[in-house]
Amino acid sequence: MPLEPSKPPPIPRSSWSVLQGVLGLISFLPLWLAAPYRPGVTTFLLACIPAFGFWGAAWVWARRGRLTLPALLVLGLLLRLGFAVQPPSLSEDAWRYLWDGHAAARGISPYAFAPEQLDRLQAEHPRIYSAMAHRERTSIYPPLAQLFFFGAAAAGSLTAWKLLLLAAEVLLVVLLVAGLRVATPNLALWLLHPLVVLEFYSSGHLDLLALGFLAAALVAVRRGRGLGAGLLLAGGILVKLFPLFVAPLVVAGLPAGRKRRAGAAACGAALALGFGGGFLLLGGAGEYLQIVATYHDSWLFNSLLFHLLPNRELGGRLLTAGFLLFAAAVALGHRAGEHDDLWLRCYFVLMAWCLLTPTLHPWYLSWPLLAAPVLGTRCRSVLYLSAAAPLSYLSYALEQPGARPWLLWAQYGPALWLFYRDLRAYYDGRDESPAPLPENHPRR
Secondary structure (H helix, E strand, O other), X not given: OOOOOOOOOOOOHHHHHHHHHHHHHHHHHHHHHHOOOHHHHHHHHHXXXXXXXXXXXXXXXXXXXOOOHHHHHHHHHHHHHHHHOOOOOOOOXXXXXXXXXXXXXXXXXXXXXXXXXXXXXXXXXXXXHHHOOOOOOOOOOOHHHHHHHHHHHHHOOHHHHHHHHHHHHHHHHHHHHHHXXXXXXXXXXXXXOHHHHHHHHHOOOOHHHHHHHHHHHHHHHHOOOHHHHHHHHHHHXXXXXXXXXXXXXXXXXXXXXXXXXXXXXXXXHHHHHHHHHHHHHHOOXXXXXXXXXXXXXXOOOOOHHHHOOOOHHHHHHHHHHHHHHHHHXXXXXXXXXXXXXXXXXXXXXXXXXXXXXXXXXXXXXXXXXXXXXXXXXXOHXXXXXXXXXXXXXXXXXXXXXXXXXXXXXXHHHHHHHHHHXXXXXHHOOOOOOOOOOOOOOOOO
């Protein structure tokens, strides 16, 4: 009787982890070598291709059980440390953070004085001053952000600032894994996303700190902790104003009665104390309100819908009004009874803002992308738009951001359609995300 050919032994999981780690590092290596990015936008776009390809492959491997959580965490940490040593080249914002911190340390209000007005500080920190953009503008960052800037300036380097961001993300991941028990494939959508790695660790954007506060507030809501949710929500707003968009949703997500009132009161009191105390110490309250209003009508690029309007200034304000109406409709028309209902509604509001805002910096997409570890591929619109985000830097290289409409349609057209599909799936009660393959599936 002829012997059947023996099957090759399966590859050990440890070997898979090593192989995936090596592939991940190799895939991100072109991006690491391509820095600085802004002088050669085409080179940057080409370098993004293998990194985004690995991001998609990692999700597939994790869904099939071939990418373990420890391997994912180690690879994510290595990528972050590797890019943290780079000076910012996609954005100059991190240099402004250090400038504001040095100004506050000297008793100078970053809200009252623009960098170009401070000759003595320019002489003390010429490298920071020369690396900054928008030196003619006063600071737009809220008081708690200024406290973090002060600490980074005291440490004296951008590396210290990026290590602070890393510590904040470690706490965020602990919250997602231990507090929410998110699935490994969903976590890979965040940890291995090139947008997250580049914008937070190469460019060092502040948003990561505020995202941690917002995620902690949503977890506190799920656990019914009104006081904690309110304080954490206020903390996020005091770092960056974006959580204001979902503040009514977060408070309304608490159980009706004493806990909801406690959450609203805690948030309001913390905001009053934070802004009041910050302006009392730093001054410049009027200038801060003015620069926030000015910011809405400044820069004005990206956003497909915005560039289709004939009057840009009026159109931007009309789109803002449309966003506020949409946010109110989501708040009033939600489906109750689903454990991640609040995350879905926050995703819808933040994603709608990204699609309607006149100015969409690529790192702003991290706000709706925060839902990916919880919702996975149920948030398809932000997964597509964040993957298309590198095209925004091609827009920067053009004379006018709307000069090539095909570029905006390639970025935003599919994202708008997918956002409609995400909304329909939610309100029709359907879950269109693929389930992980079972253990006995032949492809595993």
